[in-house]
Amino acid sequence: MFSAVDPTIYLLAAATLMALSGVPGLALNRPAWGQHLAAFLVVVAAFMGEYAAVALLTGSPGVTYQVDWPLPFGPALLSADLLSVIFLMPLFLVAGCVSVYSVAYWPAHKHASAGKLTLFLGIFAASMVIVVMARNSVLFIMAWEIMALSAYFLLTSEQQNPDVQRVGIVYLFATHTGSMALFAMFSLLREATGTFAFPLSHSLSLPVTVAAVVIITALIGFGGKAGLMPLHYWLPGAHANAPSHVSAMMSGVMLKMGIYGILRTLSFFVGVPAWVGWLILLLGAWSAINGIAMAAGQRDLKRLLACSSIENIGIIFIGIGLALVGVQLHAPYLVVCGLFGAFIHIINHGLFKSLLFLGSGVLIHATGTREIDRMGGLARRMPITSPLFLIGSLAICGLPPLNGFVGELFLYVGAISDGIIAPLPLAALVAPVLALVGGLAVMTFVKLYGIIFLGAPRSDAAAHGHEATATMTAPMFLLATGCLAAGMVPVLLVRLVSPVVAFYGDVAAPALARITSRVPIVPLTIVNILLVVLVAVIGAAYLLRLRRLPRAQGSTWGCAYPVPTPRMQYTGTSFSEMMVNLLGAIVATNRRRPTLATAFPAAGTRFSYTLTETVLDRILTPVFAGVGLAFSYLRRVQHGQLHIYVLYIFATLCVLIIWPH
Amino acid sequence: MTDIIIHCAVALLFPPLLLGVIGKTKAAFAGRVGAPYLQPYYDLIKLFRKGSVFSETTTWVFRAGPVITLSATLIAALLIPLGRHAAVISFSGDLILFAYLFGLSRFFTTIAALDTGSSFEGMGAAREVTFSCLAEPTLFFSLITLARMSRSLTLSNILTHPTPAIWLASGASMLLLVGALFITLLAENSRIPFDDPNTHLELTMIHEVMVLDHSGPAFGIILYGAALKLFVLGAVFVNIALPIATGNPLIDWAIFILAMLVLAVTIGTVESVMARLRLVRIPQLLVGATILSAFALMLVLR
Structure with missing residues (x-):
């Protein structure tokens, strides 16, 4: 049905459209029109891109385009295979949502930088399309650098702010260290293959040391971009200080480019050395635990979300690590479950992290602060954003019936299967690690949602917060619907990802079907429906009962203290204090205690508490x-x-x- | 079919009796007569007839919390095998869903607590999420160990697998598992030595302080949900600790009920002879339980 026109050309057209979307705005003397036009163009490009992605997934063969440019690096090759598609799907969806959102979030009449921001947002999205389609290392590096630099210009939109300047420098340093590693890696590949074109998959067999250097440099270059520990240091600051819709793009999409790079590089090899899988598994577990531990203590809404991105990247790496270990141990269940877990989590993280970052933009608009300890009680004033944010929070904790659970389910089944079958089930240790990470995530997001939206407002700004306009809530609504649909009917996700797992993991259809039958995909839907029905029935019974019985309003129980104030509430800092103390080895705190002379602190005495x-x-x-x-x-x-x-x-x-x- | 009906009936009606038995045991230790065994049922009936007081700061989250918590626990109750009979809902990989349903209910219990804006309930919520982080890995180590023994990913197989023969063959590992799971059972259900359900000081409570502001039917739902959770996790424990199957379904059900009552007496005894731990000691005990369960896994590797 799709054979009439090659889908790859749609992708290239979409990339061009997005790259140029901000240009008319620079020429128009009404910048707001330019912004609207850009949003429209990006949405059109997003539809074209998603259409092409679906076409490629349903078996339409992609074509390789060759551009004979005058540069001495061989022809520029562009094509999209199934590995590219899994990254393109969230890219186009998030880009479309973000560009609609940006019209109201960063309006041209309020921000002089809106034109520049719109221009670079389009270029940023387009460069990432080219990154996943480039099949020539020089073209790849060019697109990679355009992506990295446009991200820099996006995140320094508020360049007059010294914090922004600082994180901008850190980001530039980080991205260029990574690029240096990539230059080294691609030079080595060029030496080995004699051409700048990417090697065909499973065609490259290098001497042990060269292979080791190639993989290590790839891990430094791509892992740094993905935010893999310990190269994550640029990430929290950059995500926190960028405009929220840019953070959504960076976290939801750009980090995944690093993962794409590693997956692509690994696919070149005939056989990946045995230690690589374990190394990636270890780095993933380390990033997951440390990332969420750092997130748990944060007070800055967006810094918290950024640290949780490190955790999620860690989970994706755990999946990749399991798959590689599976290849080495000849354990197809690890390959299939690991890849399913990683690919599903890539899509899921694009959905819920973008949703949460867009939600954080709404909160910043409403309260003018990123400090969660100055918020509170916003659920009453933001009746649309509040449930959407709750959906995102539940999804990111990996709780059923939302989509985050589906990816983790595959990882758990892989790990526990290893625990059953393997003589030395080291990979099974992934299960308790994921359980710990899941528990910490629940803690972190209970804190985030509870302190921001529930209780009484902790500041005037929070007391007068307002709901956002429909252009901002509609993209969030779309993303939340995605989380809910993918979580309730996980078959959707599994069918989307199956061809990619079969393609990348070289798994035959019968083996794939046999292993996925161990993962409860269909029963999960039944249980999800049962859960919703039970909640509806018990909820309805409870509400009916409430109507019949007397009801009274009062103030919250405060141990008989009659005049509580909002400042007496638990804050985010106090909520996580106990856990942060337990995690002292991972999260260091810097406390400045005042010295107290009398029983009561003197006026102006301050206590400060920062995470380092x-x-x-x-x-x-x-x-x-x-x-x-x-x-x-x-x-x-x-x-x-x-x-x-x-x-x-x-x-x-x-x-x-x-x-x- | 009969088993499904008995399963549902036992899971729905039996749990509050456990609380009654625990109360009676504690009373016996203290030399009192104590409340009747059926007191929790009377309490529930009374609560469902009472009016409610809602704090002005609360939103729909406060009302949704108990409902969602109970729903998730009910589904968990359908996933576990009771009395050596397969569970009502059973499929490959259900053990992961089982663990995560408790995560879902914890999420809603704690945000309902935060919805009141009370600092006491904030404390309770913070303690609940902190301690359960540490209890979670124990559950998974135990599940992997049991899954390895039974070579299955289905709770119904895993939990009905232990037999006297297995206990004899790998007794050390089973003992460690039972120890770790008993600690987790007490921690997850906020019993002594982790939390005192009868304490009268808000500052030191965990579960009870989170539900201070709930009243009327909502509090009834919470009490019932807590009893159900005790029942569900208790049933997991009993399945492993008491590997007896006669083959006669009715006798198996009777043995199961009896074992659950003995468990309730045990919990009551622990509560009578032990003091509550200081808050700072709790993480140490939980991490200790995790290590015990990791040892159990190591011992079955041979």
Whole structure:
């Protein structure tokens, strides 16, 4: 049915449309029109892209496009296979939602930067389409750098803010370290294959050491972009300080590009060395536990969401690690369950994390702060955002009947199957790790939702918060519907991902069917429906009973204390204090206690409590302060006089010419 | 079919009796007569007839909390095998759903507590989510161990698998499991030494403090849900600790009921002879239980 027109051309057209979507806005003298037009164009591109993705999934063969550009790196090759599709689906969906949302969230009449933001948002989305379609390493690096730099311009939209400037620098540093690793990796691949074109899948067999270097550099370059620990240090700050819809794009889509890079690189090899699977599994588990532990203590709404992205990336890596270990141990159940878990979680995280970041934008609009300890009681004032945010929170904790559970279910079944079958079930340890991570996630998101939306408002701003307009809630509604539908009827997700698992994991259809039959996909739907019916019946019975009985209003029980104030409520900080203390080895806190002379603190006495970021605050910042000091001597050759710089270039050229002789 | 009907009837009607037996045991230890065995049923009936007081700060979340918590626990009750009979709903991988249903109910219990804006209920909620984080890995270590023994991913097979022969063959591992699961059972149900259900000081409570503001039918739902949770986790424990199957369905049901009552007496005894732990000690005991269950897994690897 799709054979008439090749779907790949739709993807390229969609990318072009998105890349150019912000351009008319720069020329129009009514910037708001430009913004509306851009949103319209991106939505059109999103529909085209999703259409192409579905076409490719249902078996329409993709075509490879070859552009003979004048650069000496071989022809630029572009094509989309099933691995690309799994990343393209959330990309187009989130890009469409975000661009509609941005019209009301970052309106041109309030923000002078709106034109620039719209332009770069389109370029950002388009560059990621090219990243997953490029089959030539130079083209790939170009798209990768455009993606990285447009993300920089997006996240520094509020460039006058010193915090934003700082995280911008950290981000640039992180992304360029990663790019350096990628240059090394692609150079090694070029040496090995003799061409810049990507090797065909399972065609590359390298000497052990070269393979090790290629994989390590890929893990540094791509893992850093994905936010894998310990290369995550740029992530919390960047996501927290970017405009919320940009955070949604970065977290929901851009982090996954790192995962794409690793999956693509691994697919080149005939056989991946045995240690790689265990390393990835370990890094994934480490990121998951540390990411959610960092999230648990946060007070900044968006920083918390950003740290939880590290956790989710960790879960995806656990899935990839299980699959690789499965290949090595000849355990097809690990391959299938791991890949299903990873791919389903990639889609799911795109849905619920974007939803939560868009929700955080609504909250920032309503209250003017990102501090959850200054919010409270917003469920009453935001009757639409509140349940949508609740759906996102439940989904991200992996609780049934929402979509987050489906991906984790596959990982659990894989791990416990390993516990049953394997002689030495090391991979089974994934199950308790996931259980711990799940428990911490429940804690974190109970805190997030409870402190923000429930209780009494903790500040004036929260007391006067307002609901967002329909252009902002509609995209959130769409994403929440996705979470709910995929969670209630998980068959949808499984059918979407099956061809990709079969393709990437090289699994034959019968084996796939045999293993997925161990995962309760259909029974889960039945239980979900039963749960909804039970809630409806018990809820209705309860409400009917309430009507018959006397009802009274009163203030909350405060141990007979009659005049409670909102400031007496538990805050987010106090909620997580106990856990943060238990996690002292992972999350370091910096407390400044006042010294108390009398029983009551004097006026103006303050207690401060901040979480420190281990890698950034304790390692990188001191190291770079030292490096900066050392380089102050080099400052003398950096004097800003142009003619001397030209002399440097000339001298360098002379050296380079003389060198070979 | 008869088994399904008995399963539903036992799961729906029996749980409050456990609370009654625990109360009676504690009274016996204290030298009192104590409330009648059926007191929890009278309490429930009374609560369903009482009016409610709602705090002005609460929203729909406060009302939805108990309803969703009870629904999730009810489904969990359908997933476990009782008295050596297969569960009403049983499928491959149901053990994961079983664990996560408790996560769902915990989420709603705690956000309903936070909805009141009371700092006491905030404390209770914080403790509940913190301690259950630590209890969760224990459950999964135990489930993996049992799954390995029975070579199945289905709760009905896993929990009906232990037999006297298995106890004799891998007794050490089973003992460790039973120990770890008993600790988890007490922690998850907020019993002594983790939490005192009868305490009168809000500052020290966990579960009871989260439901301070619930009244009338909602409080009835919560009490019933708590009894049901005790019943469900107790049944898991009894299935493993008492591996006796006669083959006669009715006698098996009778043995199961009897075993559950003995469990209630045991819990009552523990509550009578032990003091509550200090809050800072609780994580240590929970992590200890996790390590016990990890040992159990290691011992079945041979």
